[in-house]
Amino acid sequence: xxxxxxxxxxxxxxDIARELNLAPSSVSKALNDMPxxxxxxxxxxxxxxxxxxxxxxxxxxxxxxGYSGIIAVIVPKINVAFFSDVIAGMEEVCAANNHRLIICxxxxxxxxxxxxxxxxxxxxxxxxxxxxxxxxKATEHLQEILENxxxxxxxxxxxxxxxxxxxxxxxxxASYTAVQHLLDQGYRKIAFFGGPSHLKIYQDRKKxxxxxxxxxxxxxxxxxxxxxxxxxxxxxxAAVDLLQFQDPPDAFFTISDYAALGVxxxxxxxxxxxxxxxxxxxxxxxxxxxxISPALTTIDQNSRELGRQAVGIYFNxxxxxxxxxxxxxxxxxxxxxxxxxxxIVRDSSQRNK
Amino acid sequence: xxxxxxxxxxxxxxDIARELNLAPSSVSKALNDMPxxxxxxxxxxxxxxxxxxxxxxxxxxxxxxGYSGIIAVIVPKINVAFFSDVIAGMEEVCAANNHRLIICxxxxxxxxxxxxxxxxxxxxxxxxxxxxxxxxKATEHLQEILENxxxxxxxxxxxxxxxxxxxxxxxxxASYTAVQHLLDQGYRKIAFFGGPSHLKIYQDRKKxxxxxxxxxxxxxxxxxxxxxxxxxxxxxxAAVDLLQFQDPPDAFFTISDYAALGVxxxxxxxxxxxxxxxxxxxxxxxxxxxxISPALTTIDQNSRELGRQAVGIYFNxxxxxxxxxxxxxxxxxxxxxxxxxxxIVRDSSQRNK
DNA sequence: GACCGGAATAAAATCGATTTCAGAAAGTTT
DNA sequence: AAACTTTCTGAAATCGATTTTATTCCGGTC
Numbered sequence: 001x002x003x004x005x006x007x008x009x010x011x012x013x014x015d016i017a018r019e020l021n022l023a024p025s026s027v028s029k030a031l032n033d034m035p036x037x038x039x040x041x042x043x044x045x046x047x048x049x050x051x052x053x054x055x056x057x058x059x060x061x062x063x064x065x066g067y068s069g070i071i072a073v074i075v076p077k078i079n080v081a082f083f084s085d086v087i088a089g090m091e092e093v094c095a096a097n098n099h100r101l102i103i104c105x106x107x108x109x110x111x112x113x114x115x116x117x118x119x120x121x122x123x124x125x126x127x128x129x130x131x132x133x134x135x136x137k138a139t140e141h142l143q144e145i146l147e148n149x150x151x152x153x154x155x156x157x158x159x160x161x162x163x164x165x166x167x168x169x170x171x172x173x174a175s176y177t178a179v180q181h182l183l184d185q186g187y188r189k190i191a192f193f194g195g196p197s198h199l200k201i202y203q204d205r206k207k208x209x210x211x212x213x214x215x216x217x218x219x220x221x222x223x224x225x226x227x228x229x230x231x232x233x234x235x236x237x238a239a240v241d242l243l244q245f246q247d248p249p250d251a252f253f254t255i256s257d258y259a260a261l262g263v264x265x266x267x268x269x270x271x272x273x274x275x276x277x278x279x280x281x282x283x284x285x286x287x288x289x290x291x292i293s294p295a296l297t298t299i300d301q302n303s304r305e306l307g308r309q310a311v312g313i314y315f316n317x318x319x320x321x322x323x324x325x326x327x328x329x330x331x332x333x334x335x336x337x338x339x340x341x342x343x344i345v346r347d348s349s350q351r352n353k
Numbered sequence: 354x355x356x357x358x359x360x361x362x363x364x365x366x367x368d369i370a371r372e373l374n375l376a377p378s379s380v381s382k383a384l385n386d387m388p389x390x391x392x393x394x395x396x397x398x399x400x401x402x403x404x405x406x407x408x409x410x411x412x413x414x415x416x417x418x419g420y421s422g423i424i425a426v427i428v429p430k431i432n433v434a435f436f437s438d439v440i441a442g443m444e445e446v447c448a449a450n451n452h453r454l455i456i457c458x459x460x461x462x463x464x465x466x467x468x469x470x471x472x473x474x475x476x477x478x479x480x481x482x483x484x485x486x487x488x489x490k491a492t493e494h495l496q497e498i499l500e501n502x503x504x505x506x507x508x509x510x511x512x513x514x515x516x517x518x519x520x521x522x523x524x525x526x527a528s529y530t531a532v533q534h535l536l537d538q539g540y541r542k543i544a545f546f547g548g549p550s551h552l553k554i555y556q557d558r559k560k561x562x563x564x565x566x567x568x569x570x571x572x573x574x575x576x577x578x579x580x581x582x583x584x585x586x587x588x589x590x591a592a593v594d595l596l597q598f599q600d601p602p603d604a605f606f607t608i609s610d611y612a613a614l615g616v617x618x619x620x621x622x623x624x625x626x627x628x629x630x631x632x633x634x635x636x637x638x639x640x641x642x643x644x645i646s647p648a649l650t651t652i653d654q655n656s657r658e659l660g661r662q663a664v665g666i667y668f669n670x671x672x673x674x675x676x677x678x679x680x681x682x683x684x685x686x687x688x689x690x691x692x693x694x695x696x697i698v699r700d701s702s703q704r705n706k
Numbered sequence: 707g708a709c710c711g712g713a714a715t716a717a718a719a720t721c722g723a724t725t726t727c728a729g730a731a732a733g734t735t736t
Numbered sequence: 737a738a739a740c741t742t743t744c745t746g747a748a749a750t751c752g753a754t755t756t757t758a759t760t761c762c763g764g765t766c
Contacts, residue, residue: 025718026715031753061752066721102455291645382745410722
């Protein structure tokens, strides 16, 4: 009976219609649970669809509908805990709203980022969520997304010279809290390892650090602030340098756990006791942070929740659009959300217990 | 001039054709660099396309062509080093062959795996690469992939009761080598923590272990072999048990680094010196393995290369199909490849240096 | 029994690119 | 200059589902 599927010919609604002596349009409506179709017919059609092993052809449907039910997320690296957790949160909400999530990776390359965007526009995705590569300083490619009527939402690493929704952590506050914690522990000579300063999140983290330092009426030597110690190796090298300085720091606050790891290695290689002689606080709650010893104090970014809220912005707009679908130009208002993060105190910074 | 794009109307080849006084078919051919179109015309069309900010509509193209240029990979977890490296390798080759890669995550759930497969079939992807969830024991959903004329390639965690290409590591040999190494280091009472035995890779790893034990004319107590100590916590608990046994092991070979980490924690909590009193070898070269102390001896699965070769199977078939596109039923022959892995010796198992 | 309202179903247009096939233009060969 | 290629270009069909518009078929009403 299910002989229709021979030699790679796909089963279509026309096949179902023919077998059931119906019009294709009725089949389509039945399968989509639209009104004006009797329940009896719906059941009949669905049964036949299953019997013939019918598969909905999304290309055809999307072409007609003009939207795809697909949301795309572009991240620098999927194997960084922050991003994979964010993605997990996004997947959760997408699944609940019956949408698909496509994941793209840029490997911190601006070229790859542009290419991914191009592909996704061609793909007709409904929404693009992006956290920019470290190399990205221009936003023309993001502008193109908007020009193609695709909703754009930036998260974490955002650039503000484009009008779209954004969602980030409370970077300023979290950094302030982290440095406060170091001060509480009696550290006074706190160095800061930052990230590329064209990205707001790294500026904010630096500002949080500076505010805490300032409020404690401390003055730090200029070389305590290193702008671009992002990777383990660059941080290690910079820390070794700094720790051999005539007036070395007694603590480090770094904007990435990988950098913190570099500092830790530097400290250990110089025979420093951690946390007694050297306090370290990282950023991101990378999974290795509580496996190494001493376990690393770090900031948990609540990343899964951030992912959930990020796609949530899209679904809110979607619901809103449906309600007022008469408006000619859908005024989708950009929102800017902030997700709270929290300090996780571990051994690397805790010297008075 | 580029006024055609107002109010969300997409630029199509018809728009280009109209502006250039050409037929849409000529535009299509020019954009696709097909023969029978003069270079002059191609240049003209491409220039106009850029000017109008034309975007190729993949939904339309794919509907017509019947294929999508999209390859999908389904993995249990993207944040496991093995899988994210495999994906990186796949992306590399996909990009080189001008295909797109979609990533799906099952979170070790059979339900989610089935749903992902369903979605991808609807999406009309050209090829699905899959590493099964731990829960997966049936293959009906995989069968469906084949029935829809989508190429199926299983990697790493494969089930053999379905006819498709597979690619795995030399699990037997690698495990054998790992246990050999422990024997070389003088360990004699080697325990084994395995994985779900319905998956061939875990059977093979166990066989490799058993072969090495047997060849050394050793006999291990039955409780040295634990079938399902996969996670850190289950392995830790099992190891604590075993180490307090009247005749405790002096070494562990586990089929996952996470399990090895559990063993390490167990050993440390019982005050055992590693590697002097307890040797440990893990599996997968997870990134944390050389961050913890002692650094963990483990097996590197050459995962990026495995990813490259996995999609390579598809592109080989594709090239082959193009050559013989006359054959009515394309006889795509299943291939079965093996990727060599290598032992990485670190501190956790090295007691005679 | 003519008429109406509503529900259920059908017919046909549509989305945008590709592809087949036919035809026009240009160039070669005798 | 006729005949014949070889290039190039255009018209129209097509992929499969959705959607708008048009029927048909009811029971019910006066």
